[in-house]
Amino acid sequence: MTEIKRSAIFERMWKREGFRAELRAANALAIKQWKVEFSYPLSVLWFIVMPILWFIPLLITGTAVSGGAESTYLQGLVGTGDWLSYVAIGSAYAGLSISMMWGTGFALRREQNVGTLETLMTTPMGKGTLVWGSTLHNLQHGGLGVILQLCGSVLIFGVQLNIWGILPALGVVALSIIAMQGLVFTIVCVILLAKQAWMVVELLSSVLFLVAPMSYPIAVLPPALQYISVASPLTWSVEGFRGFLMEGIGSSLVLNAVGALIVLDVVFLVLGVLMFRYTERYVRMKGALSQF
Amino acid sequence: MTDTSIDSKEDQVFLNGSSYLTEFKPVFFDWTAAIIIAKKNLRLAIRYPANVLIWGILPVVWFAPFILMATAIAGPETSVYFTELSGFDNYITFSIIGWFVIMFLDNSIWGIGNNFRWEQFSGTLEPLFMAPVPRVSLLLGAAFSDSIQAVFQTSMLLGISTVIFGSRYVLTQILPIAIIMLVMIIALYGFGFMVAGLIIVFKDPSVLTELVSEVTWMISPVQYPLAALPSPVRFAAYLIPTTLAIVTIRELAITGIMNVVSFLTALCGLGLIAILFWTIGLGSFRYAVRWSRERGHMGGF
Numbered sequence: 119m120t121e122i123k124r125s126a127i128f129e130r131m132w133k134r135e136g137f138r139a140e141l142r143a144a145n146a147l148a149i150k151q152w153k154v155e156f157s158y159p160l161s162v163l164w165f166i167v168m169p170i171l172w173f174i175p176l177l178i179t180g181t182a183v184s185g186g187a188e189s190t191y192l193q194g195l196v197g198t199g200d201w202l203s204y205v206a207i208g209s210a211y212a213g214l215s216i217s218m219m220w221g222t223g224f225a226l227r228r229e230q231n232v233g234t235l236e237t238l239m240t241t242p243m244g245k246g247t248l249v250w251g252s253t254l255h256n257l258q259h260g261g262l263g264v265i266l267q268l269c270g271s272v273l274i275f276g277v278q279l280n281i282w283g284i285l286p287a288l289g290v291v292a293l294s295i296i297a298m299q300g301l302v303f304t305i306v307c308v309i310l311l312a313k314q315a316w317m318v319v320e321l322l323s324s325v326l327f328l329v330a331p332m333s334y335p336i337a338v339l340p341p342a343l344q345y346i347s348v349a350s351p352l353t354w355s356v357e358g359f360r361g362f363l364m365e366g367i368g369s370s371l372v373l374n375a376v377g378a379l380i381v382l383d384v385v386f387l388v389l390g391v392l393m394f395r396y397t398e399r400y401v402r403m404k405g406a407l408s409q410f
Numbered sequence: 411m412t413d414t415s416i417d418s419k420e421d422q423v424f425l426n427g428s429s430y431l432t433e434f435k436p437v438f439f440d441w442t443a444a445i446i447i448a449k450k451n452l453r454l455a456i457r458y459p460a461n462v463l464i465w466g467i468l469p470v471v472w473f474a475p476f477i478l479m480a481t482a483i484a485g486p487e488t489s490v491y492f493t494e495l496s497g498f499d500n501y502i503t504f505s506i507i508g509w510f511v512i513m514f515l516d517n518s519i520w521g522i523g524n525n526f527r528w529e530q531f532s533g534t535l536e537p538l539f540m541a542p543v544p545r546v547s548l549l550l551g552a553a554f555s556d557s558i559q560a561v562f563q564t565s566m567l568l569g570i571s572t573v574i575f576g577s578r579y580v581l582t583q584i585l586p587i588a589i590i591m592l593v594m595i596i597a598l599y600g601f602g603f604m605v606a607g608l609i610i611v612f613k614d615p616s617v618l619t620e621l622v623s624e625v626t627w628m629i630s631p632v633q634y635p636l637a638a639l640p641s642p643v644r645f646a647a648y649l650i651p652t653t654l655a656i657v658t659i660r661e662l663a664i665t666g667i668m669n670v671v672s673f674l675t676a677l678c679g680l681g682l683i684a685i686l687f688w689t690i691g692l693g694s695f696r697y698a699v700r701w702s703r704e705r706g707h708m709g710g711f
Binding site for chain 1: 476
């Protein structure tokens with residue numbers, strides 16, 4: 119490559135701006151992460167079996183306590199006795215959330231560990247794009263996991279899905295991603311400030327999953343935890359996603375979930391973005407970007 | 411003068427070191443090295459006290475969803491079906507023992523199995539492997555420190571669970587429980603060596619460790635009795651050191667009844683599993699180290 123060509127590329131890089139340029143950068147980051155994951159052969163195997171492996175213990179526990187496929191107690195709580203479908207759909211959604219929270223939350227830390235964070239930070243792209251790129255990857259990764267688990271649940275365990283609810287359920291996923299991104303930005307801030315922040319993230323995500331109605335309705339939670347559950351976007355995401363996939367588009371409870379999710383989207387995203395901007399500036403000012 | 415004294419000090423250290431190396435004879439196991447590694451790892455663990463604390467609390471948050479799910483499906487009381495299947499009439503008390511024991515398995519996978527991977531991340535793996543001590547000593551040292559941490563964490567887990575869920579256990583059977591735990595921990599060391607070998611070859615700890623951890627957890631009778639598993643899976647479950655321990659400790663801690671025959675059977679079974687895993691574990695670990703060194707693969711990510 120001649121010097122003139124190299125300099126032309128360099129100039130074009132610096133002139134790049136706008137949404138499409140950021141989207142291209144985010145896409146490049148997502149592809150890079152796929153390449154990293156697929157360079158470990160066991161990753162591929164894990165990716166395929168993981169969604170089912172997570173679901174099986176829930177299935178065995180449910181069978182061990184219920185003795186069958188129907189639960190009268192659950193029927194009284196949520197209006198359906200089909201605990202298998204209820205748990206399968208709820209836990210499938212958990213895979214996506216975990217992928218988003220852990221994968222994206224730790225993206226910057228991973229770059230730091232391999233020594234590429236500072237290089238990435240000096241590239242002419244928006245700082246938030248680093249996080250959005252990872253979100254894009256984890257959305258693809260987690261989304262494929264959800265599809266795999268739901269297909270496995272339908273084919274192997276006889277879980278029933280309402281096909282008319284698939285499209286609206288995807289709409290819920292889209293709404294959920296916005297609010298989840300707010301949470302992810304918060305996690306990134308914790309990691310940028312505390313560095314070895316896995317335990318904060320582990321605790322935060324474990325509590326969020328505990329109060330989310332993945333495999334049980336929030337009615338069985340202690341009252342204090344029910345309040346936290348109502349304020350969490352994960353709760354409404356799961357309720358909406360499962361509601362559409364089990365009952366189709368006719369349920370009023372599902373519409374409540376969508377409404378709550380829209381409100382929480384605004385709150386979480388605004389807070390998350392503001393926190394990220396402030397923290398990223400603060401960490402750079404302190405010169406603490408590369409510190410372990 | 412100062413320079414000369416420094417030189418002589420350095421010379422002295424060098425001479426001591428070289429005399430150690432010239433007189434060095436390969437040994438099968440080096441206790442001093444194992445204890446030094448254990449102390450080093452414990453010192454690191456103490457530097458992050460919140461880590462130890464969090465590992466005592468997190469399992470409660472992990473098993474609570476299972477309890478909540480069981481409540482949502484079968485109601486607040488333990489179901490008759492579960493009692494018939496397991497022989498126990500309290501699902502929460504039943505689960506806590508499962509989690510208490512499985513934490514040791516988790517520790518052997520994440521701690522012992524991944525020990526060399528953590529050293530690699532810290533950049534100390536190759537210097538450690540150049541030290542004139544058997545590698546198994548390094549691994550066993552890591553195992554000792556992990557066991558000490560596991561005892562602390564599981565005690566915390568048991569304490570917190572007892573307070574939150576009000577579960578009560580029979581303390582009079584503490585001695586047989588301790589004996590079973592000890593043999594189980596020894597067996598788990600062998601299991602940890604095997605995982606360490608796998609990680610040296612396959613590298614990526616997050617995937618392999620998750621895979622081993624999830625599969626062993628899934629077929630272990632932690633949340634459900636063995637009777638809930640299909641027969642071939644039940645057989646595989648008995649090959650995991652924690653299975654016999656969970657079943658025996660549940661009997662002892664919940665019912666308080668000690669059946670000498672079944673206790674001794676479990677002890678002998680665990681002993682056999684320990685021999686099996688130590689043989690496989692040491693063999694696969696040594697093979698993995700040799701395989702990795704021959705390919706210059708040791709420091710690779």
